[in-house]
Amino acid sequence: MKHLYILILGLLLLCSACGNNLEQEAQLNVQQADWQSIEQAAKSTTVQMMMWQGDPLINQYMQTYVQPQLKEQYGITLEISSGQGKDIVGLALGEKETGKKTSEIDVIWINGETFYQLRQLDALYGPFTELLPNNKYVNWQNPFIARDFQQPVEGMEAPWGNVQLAFIYNADKVQSPPASFDELEKYVKANPGTFTIPNEFTGMTLLKSWLIALAGKDELAGDFDEAKYNKSSKQLWQKINALKPYFWKQGQTFPETLAQLHQLYANGEVHFTFSNNDSEVDNKILQGVFPESSRAYVPKPGTIQNSHYLGIMKQSGNIAGALVVINFLQSPEAQYRKASPEVWGDGSVLATEKLPAEWQQKFQNIPARRHAPDRNSIQGRAFEELAPEYMIRLYDDFRTQVINQN
Structure with a gap:
């Protein structure tokens, strides 16, 4: 009986090691895969996102535009739960202490203090921004985007907006x-x-x-x-x-x-x-x-003035899906839509001069602010x-x- 117990224990440990190796290999494949393969892996999956939900217009943007577009274009179901800095850090700390292999959350809306604390916990996946096709449009020359609370972003979070x-x-x-x-x-x-x-x-x-x-x-x-x-x-x-x-x-x-x-x-x-x-x-x-x-x-x-960002939990069970969601949120169409004062009024993180001509024209024609100063001023x-x-x-x-x- 004792020998049987040792044999079973050995098999369990072997399976656990195999599982960990498979997880690491899958993550490595995401780093090495082309974008088409990443999109294919993300297709028809569910992505869990945690974000602050204290503004009705932001919630409306996510619910009536982002979620339907992700479903239509990629078959992705984006499920959003409410939480901000302390909630996200608490979740990461709890999962780390309990040794949880897969996080409850994939994508998180963060900046500054939260970014710092998550880096301290080694709770962020990355670097990943170079994997995103829309990263080529991001205005990385802008120090208000390239640094988050004096911290170099270093590919560990993707800029989403600037305010x-x-x-x-x-x-x-x-x-x-x-x-x-x-x-x-x-x-x-x-x-x-x-x-x-x-x-x-x-x-x-x-x-x-x-x-x-x-x-x-x-x-x-x-x-x-x-x-x-x-x-x-x-x-x-x-x-x-x-x-x-x-x-x-x-x-x-x-x-x-x-x-x-x-x-x-x-x-x-x-x-x-x-x-x-x-x-x-x-x-x-x-x-x-x-x-x-x-x-x-x-x-x-x-x-x-600062920027806010999107991160991926290191223990995310759907990194491919998280990458596709973030890439969409950085797309010219998604950035343009949320820049309108009637939708959100959030500043774009894209360098307009890098965009295709049609999108440059659209960004130049965003409705002017009526009760707030122009950003350039x-x-x-x-x-x-x-x-x-x-x-x-x-x-x-x-x-x-x-x-x-x-």
């Missing part, structure tokens, strides 16, 4: 919006109760922009620097705490989501809200969420993202240095 932080105000209530961060301080004191900062990603991007404005545009570039952060953040928290009594609810509470701040703005409780998408004001007006008198702008000396006020540790520290310190000081 810049914008202030949004109600022109019926704010005749002369503060033109700079210095003027913002004066405005908040002169108009108590009409301003606040959300304690989430967009709020932290606002604080990072303010931090750069205080330190100087290039002072915080490169790797995280503890001494530089401490010096600049000390000034920032002093300013925020001096303004705190003039914030909404006297700074006793802060919105925990951007949706909550948007609602306060729509209700007229505050005069300002923010968006990481510099053209979002147009689609929020089209949705009837924001008043028609809403306008967007970028204060001096500038705000952060604010490019000179674009700050490059800081290293991911700055975001992590701001999250912690905003809570300890500001919120918990009540």
Whole structure:
């Protein structure tokens, strides 16, 4: 009986090793295969995608355009689940700790801090961008695309869109919006109760922009620097705490989501809200969420511009399908459609001059923004993202240095 047990155990170990070898071989074949073979392998499969689903227009773009097109063109069923940074990192960590061989998710929508944490966990598949036919159109010469929070992308994630932080105000209530961060301080004191900062990603991007404005545009570039952060953040928290009594609810509470701040703005409780998408004001007006008198702008000396990306989980069970989905999302037709303010208003990551002539013409004819500045007019006020540790520290310190000081 003992010999039989040893024999069975040996066979199980052998099968396990064979299975692992087959998985590695299949992955290697994807790296070596031509695109036609990858498309064939992806045909009629299901791809699991995890992404933030907090915007109705983005959800509509995915549900009424992307999913039907993938089904029609490739027979791919794209199933989307809700989740963002911490959810994706938590999933990857849990799967790593339990030794799960195949991830629940294939494609993920990420950037910056999440990209950094997933790289630390060795949870991303790649490099893969060179496998994508539409990669030839990507504007890799643009540093706002080639680097993600100061991190070289190195083929481990594929650019999907490019945006810049914008202030949004109600022109019926704010005749002369503060033109700079210095003027913002004066405005908040002169108009108590009409301003606040959300304690989430967009709020932290606002604080990072303010931090750069205080330190100087290039002072915080490169790797995280503890001494530089401490010096600049000390000034920032002093300013925020001096303004705190003039914030909404006297700074006793802060919105925990951007949706909550948007609602306060729509209700007229505050005069300002923010968006990481510099053209979002147009689609929020089209949705009837924001008043028609809403306008967007970028204060001096500038705000952060960044890109968002698509990654593949290292343990994905359908890498071929994930590649086909991402390649479609980078295609001229998919990028063009989501660039329209009526659809999403997301900035394209493609270099227009690299596109076929017909697509160059289409991109040039994208409807103009009605309530937001043209992208070219604010490019000179674009700050490059800081290293991911700055975001992590701001999250912690905003809570300890500001919120918990009540």
